[in-house]
Amino acid sequence: QQPVQSPQAVILREGEDAVINCSSSKALYSVHWYRQKHGEAPVFLMILLKGGEQKGHEKISASFNEKKQQSSLYLTASQLSYSGTYFCGTGMDTGRRALTFGSGTRLQVQP
């Protein structure tokens, strides 16, 4: 079953923060986050594993609430380069089965 992402779209000014949420009705082992720019392939941002720690690099970080089967992606002090569509992908085992992706959150950062 497809995870649910919210919001569907968000518009920010440079320097503002954003949170994108991903929730599943099934028990999860992993949550992936990807960013896709228009006309390009999705690019891997980070993975969160059950029992693992919150991840992050530079101004993008994510958390995974195993009890609620929810993950959140945090973008702080947004830059123009953050614009794109963000997808979460959820996995229910160690990786043999494929990810199920949400429908995406379109993020636009304006000057």
Place this chain on the structure above:
Amino acid sequence: NAGVTQTPKFRVLKTGQSMTLLCAQDMNHEYMYWYRQDPGMGLRLIHYSVGEGTTAKGEVPDGYNVSRLKKQNFLLGLESAAPSQTSVYFCASRGITGDYGYTFGSGTRLTVV
């Protein structure tokens, strides 16, 4: 550069025609996947493979077939194309270790008229 290569990048087919999309990866990844992307629907899994000689159905497998005769290649076939198969197709691969994500190819934009 190491990565996932998809061919062709664009294709227009007439209804009923057949074609094969090729995905090749040079990272020695075990797992390979075919997704289709339609506006507002995210990425939907067509078929996937967990190793050479193995394939499995995904969420939307009807009308497609796949083969993985060599570890580095994953082929997606459309036997009789339909307008509903107009989409952007992405191939992806992943290694066995748990901390890495998918590496996607650049996609194939297919139009069936």
